[in-house]
Amino acid sequence: MRETDLIRVYGIVQGVGFRPFTDRLARRFSLCGSVANKGSYVEIHLQGDSAARREFLIALEKEAPPRSAILRVDVTPVQEPEFDSFRIIESEKECGAIFVSPDIATCPLCKQELFDPANRRYLHPFINCTACGPRLTILEAMPYDRERTTMKEFPMCPECAGEYTSSESRRYDAQPVCCNDCGPELYLVGREERGTEALRVAKESILNGKIIAVKGIGGFHLCCNAFDKEAVMRLRSLKRRPVKPFALMMKDLATIEKHCVISEHLTGLLDGHQKPIILLEKKAQSLLPEELAPGNPKLGCMLPYTPLHLLLFHGEDMPEALVMTSGNVSGAPICRSDEDAVAEISSFCDLILSHSRKILLRADDSVMDTFRGEPYMIRRSRGYAPLPKMLSGNWKGQVLGIGGELKNTFCLGHDSLFYPSPYLGDMEDLRTVNALQESVVRMESLLEIKLQLIACDLHPLYHTTEVAESLGIPLIKIQHHYAHILSCMAENDFSEPVIGVSFDGTGYGSDGTIWGGEILYSSLDGFERVGKISPFLQAGGDASAKEGWRIAVPMIQELFPEHAAEIVEKLNLCTEQERKVLSVMAARRLNTVVSTSSGRLFDAVSAILGICSRSSFEGEAAMKLQFFAESAGTVSVGNLPAPEMQDEVLTMRTDLLVKELIERRLSGESTGILARIFHEKLALMIVETCRILRKRLECNICALSGGVFQNTLLLESVMSRLEQDGFRVLRHHLIPPNDGGIALGQAVAAMKKLNS
Ligand SMILES: [Zn+2]
Ligand SMILES: [Zn+2]
Structure with a gap:
C-alpha cells in the first residue's frame, strides 16, 4: 500500500476536457494514479513525490481548461495499492448535481479564425467552439444538447455537423456551432x-x-x-x-x-x-x-x-x-x-x-471593482451566473431565495449547491417583476429543482414578497441585513456565529423601523441586534433616498434646535420653505420613520459637506463623498465618542460625528478633509463597537456586508483595523456586498430551516 491523495474536484468539470488535462498534468510531474468522471465531480488518485503532488494541485487550479470552473477541491490522504502509471478511467456515472455553464467570451482561436480570410468562418458574427460561446442564455433545458437550445432553429450544414461529431475537432459537441452557411443572421x-x-x-x-x-x-x-x-x-x-x-x-x-x-x-x-x-x-x-x-x-x-x-x-x-x-x-x-x-x-x-439567435435568459454584464488587488464584485451576472456556490456540510433540500427589491437577483439552492441568478434589476418596474417570475420558472426547470421552501424579505410591501407569496410554496421571511450577513458567511463557506457588520441602504427592521447601520450577532439559526448607528428621522419616503438634504435637515434640527434655520441656510441645503415643511413633517411624524440606515447617513453627510445634495441615482452622493475623501489623503482623527447603550443596543454615536462635521464645515474646513474624517471616524466607531462586542459575545470573527461596503475606502479602513486587532474578518469577493447578494443569504436561511 502507498500513500495516495484522493482528490475530488467539484464544479464545471464535465465535457470540458478535464480528464485529458489531468492526465497531461500528472505526466508532467511524473505522478501515477488515475482520473475518473463521477458525474457531479471528477475523482483523482495521485501517487508519487509529495512536493510534486503539491505542485500538481496548484497547477490543477491554475491551468484548468478555459471552459471549466472549479468550485472546490477536496484532498484526503488514503492508502492505495501502487499504480504503475497514470490512467483515465471510463465514466462510471453517478447521479448528482447539475452544472449549467455560464456564457463564455470568444476564445483566442475563434478570434484568430474570425479574421482569417482563408477560414470558412471568416467574419462570421456567431463563430464559437467547445471553449467559447453562449451557454446559459440560449438553454431551454438540461442536458445541454443542441435540440434544447435556441440553436435548434438552425440545422447544421454537413461541414459543421462533421466538426460537431468529430472528437478530433475544436467544435466537438459544441452546441452553438454554426457558420456563414447555416448560422443565425x-x-x-x-x-x-x-x-x-x-x-x-x-x-x-x-x-x-x-x-x-x-x-x-x-x-x-x-x-x-x-x-x-x-x-x-x-x-x-x-x-x-x-x-x-x-x-x-x-x-x-x-x-x-x-x-x-x-x-x-x-x-x-x-x-x-x-x-x-x-x-x-x-x-x-x-x-x-x-x-x-x-x-x-x-x-x-x-x-x-x-x-x-x-x-x-x-x-x-x-x-x-x-x-x-x-x-x-x-x-x-x-x-x-x-x-x-x-x-x-x-x-x-x-x-x-x-x-x-434567440436569448432565453437575460444576462447583463458583470461589474467588478478591485480590493487589495483582487476582484470585488458589484454586479454578478454574465460569465458568472449560474455558477453555484458550494457549501460544506450535509445539506438536503431544494429552496429559493427570491432576493431584494433593488438590484434583484434570486438564488436557487439544491442540497449544498447554491445557484445565484443573473442580474435582473429594480422591482419598482413591473417589467422586472415579470422578468423575475419568468426567470425563476426557467432556472427551476434548467436545474431540475422542485421547491420545498422559499425565503423572502421581511418588508411587507416588496414586490419580491408578492412574487414569493404567489408561488404557493411554504415561505419564510428573512430580515434584510441579516440576509446580507448570511450571504457573506456563505460566500466564505463559514457557519460559526459572527459579529455581522451590515452597513447598507434601507431595509425593513424586525421592530418596524428602517435599519441599515446594524451590527447583528448572527448564526445560521438567527440573529440578535447588538449594535446600530444613532437613529434619525427619515422624512419624505422614497424621495429621501435620492435627496440627502432631506435626511440632513432634520438631523440639524435635532442637533442644533436653536440655530437650525441659520445653519441650513449657511450650508445651502434647501429653501426656508422646504426646511419648514420638513420640520413640520418630522415634528408630527408625517410620512416620517425612525431610521438607522448608514446609506442615508452617507447621503446626509454628502449634502452637509456641500458635495451632493440631490442625486440622480442611488449611491451617487455616497460615491462622491468617497472620491472627495480619497483625494484628501491621510488626516488626524482626534478623539472619538464612545458607543453607548440605547434601547439595549450598543449605539455608535454617529449623531455626534455629524455634529462635529457640521461645526467644522461652518468654520471653513475643507470638504475633502472632512469627508476623510467622516470615513475614518466611522470606521473607528465600528471597530470599537466590535471590540466591546467581542468581549461580551466571546466571538472573534467579523463579517462585513451591505451596499455601503462597496465603498472600498471604508472597507479597507475597517478591515485593516479589525485585522490589526486580531479579528478574523470575512468579506465579499465574488458575491456582491450590495442587495444583489442577499438572495444567497436568504436561500441559505431557507436551507438551514429545512435541515433543522
Ligand atoms: Zn472558441
Ligand atoms: Zn455550417
Whole structure:
C-alpha cells in the first residue's frame, strides 16, 4: 500500500476536457494514479513525490481548461495499492448535481479564425467552439444538447455537423456551432439590410455619431463612439441618465492600457473567458471625454466578448472605444428580444442591430471593482451566473431565495449547491417583476429543482414578497441585513456565529423601523441586534433616498434646535420653505420613520459637506463623498465618542460625528478633509463597537456586508483595523456586498430551516 491523495474536484468539470488535462498534468510531474468522471465531480488518485503532488494541485487550479470552473477541491490522504502509471478511467456515472455553464467570451482561436480570410468562418458574427460561446442564455433545458437550445432553429450544414461529431475537432459537441452557411443572421430591425450589409450600416452609423442598439449574448446594449462627446451627451439625455457612469468596451488590452491604469494581475481577468466590466482608474492623459463618467476617477471597462463586438471594432476608421451601456429603461431588465427593444429602447437610439439567435435568459454584464488587488464584485451576472456556490456540510433540500427589491437577483439552492441568478434589476418596474417570475420558472426547470421552501424579505410591501407569496410554496421571511450577513458567511463557506457588520441602504427592521447601520450577532439559526448607528428621522419616503438634504435637515434640527434655520441656510441645503415643511413633517411624524440606515447617513453627510445634495441615482452622493475623501489623503482623527447603550443596543454615536462635521464645515474646513474624517471616524466607531462586542459575545470573527461596503475606502479602513486587532474578518469577493447578494443569504436561511 502507498500513500495516495484522493482528490475530488467539484464544479464545471464535465465535457470540458478535464480528464485529458489531468492526465497531461500528472505526466508532467511524473505522478501515477488515475482520473475518473463521477458525474457531479471528477475523482483523482495521485501517487508519487509529495512536493510534486503539491505542485500538481496548484497547477490543477491554475491551468484548468478555459471552459471549466472549479468550485472546490477536496484532498484526503488514503492508502492505495501502487499504480504503475497514470490512467483515465471510463465514466462510471453517478447521479448528482447539475452544472449549467455560464456564457463564455470568444476564445483566442475563434478570434484568430474570425479574421482569417482563408477560414470558412471568416467574419462570421456567431463563430464559437467547445471553449467559447453562449451557454446559459440560449438553454431551454438540461442536458445541454443542441435540440434544447435556441440553436435548434438552425440545422447544421454537413461541414459543421462533421466538426460537431468529430472528437478530433475544436467544435466537438459544441452546441452553438454554426457558420456563414447555416448560422443565425444579423439584420437591422425595421429595415431591409441583412448580414454584412446590416453590419456595415451599423458601423457607419457609429462613425457618424449615431446611437445604435446591439443585440449581444444576454441582451441589448446601447452603443456609440466613446470619443464623441455629443453622442455621449445625447445618449445621456435620451436615457435620462445625467451623470451615472457609462460602461465602455475597448478594442483590445493595449487600448485599455492607453486610457486606464491596470495592474498586471488584472489583465488576465479583463482578457479572460468571463470578460467582466472592471472599474479602472482613468489616466490623466486619456482623451476620453469626462462626460462618460462625470466626477468619477474610474471608468468601467471591458473587452469585446462576442464575435459581433469584435467585428464592430474591425476596420481602421472605427473608434477604439465604444460606450456599451445596458439596453433598458433605467431600473427595468435588459431587453432581450426585438419586441422589447422596439417597445422600450428604440427612442434611445437611431438603429437596432439585431440577430436571429434567440436569448432565453437575460444576462447583463458583470461589474467588478478591485480590493487589495483582487476582484470585488458589484454586479454578478454574465460569465458568472449560474455558477453555484458550494457549501460544506450535509445539506438536503431544494429552496429559493427570491432576493431584494433593488438590484434583484434570486438564488436557487439544491442540497449544498447554491445557484445565484443573473442580474435582473429594480422591482419598482413591473417589467422586472415579470422578468423575475419568468426567470425563476426557467432556472427551476434548467436545474431540475422542485421547491420545498422559499425565503423572502421581511418588508411587507416588496414586490419580491408578492412574487414569493404567489408561488404557493411554504415561505419564510428573512430580515434584510441579516440576509446580507448570511450571504457573506456563505460566500466564505463559514457557519460559526459572527459579529455581522451590515452597513447598507434601507431595509425593513424586525421592530418596524428602517435599519441599515446594524451590527447583528448572527448564526445560521438567527440573529440578535447588538449594535446600530444613532437613529434619525427619515422624512419624505422614497424621495429621501435620492435627496440627502432631506435626511440632513432634520438631523440639524435635532442637533442644533436653536440655530437650525441659520445653519441650513449657511450650508445651502434647501429653501426656508422646504426646511419648514420638513420640520413640520418630522415634528408630527408625517410620512416620517425612525431610521438607522448608514446609506442615508452617507447621503446626509454628502449634502452637509456641500458635495451632493440631490442625486440622480442611488449611491451617487455616497460615491462622491468617497472620491472627495480619497483625494484628501491621510488626516488626524482626534478623539472619538464612545458607543453607548440605547434601547439595549450598543449605539455608535454617529449623531455626534455629524455634529462635529457640521461645526467644522461652518468654520471653513475643507470638504475633502472632512469627508476623510467622516470615513475614518466611522470606521473607528465600528471597530470599537466590535471590540466591546467581542468581549461580551466571546466571538472573534467579523463579517462585513451591505451596499455601503462597496465603498472600498471604508472597507479597507475597517478591515485593516479589525485585522490589526486580531479579528478574523470575512468579506465579499465574488458575491456582491450590495442587495444583489442577499438572495444567497436568504436561500441559505431557507436551507438551514429545512435541515433543522
Ligand atoms: Zn472558441
Ligand atoms: Zn455550417
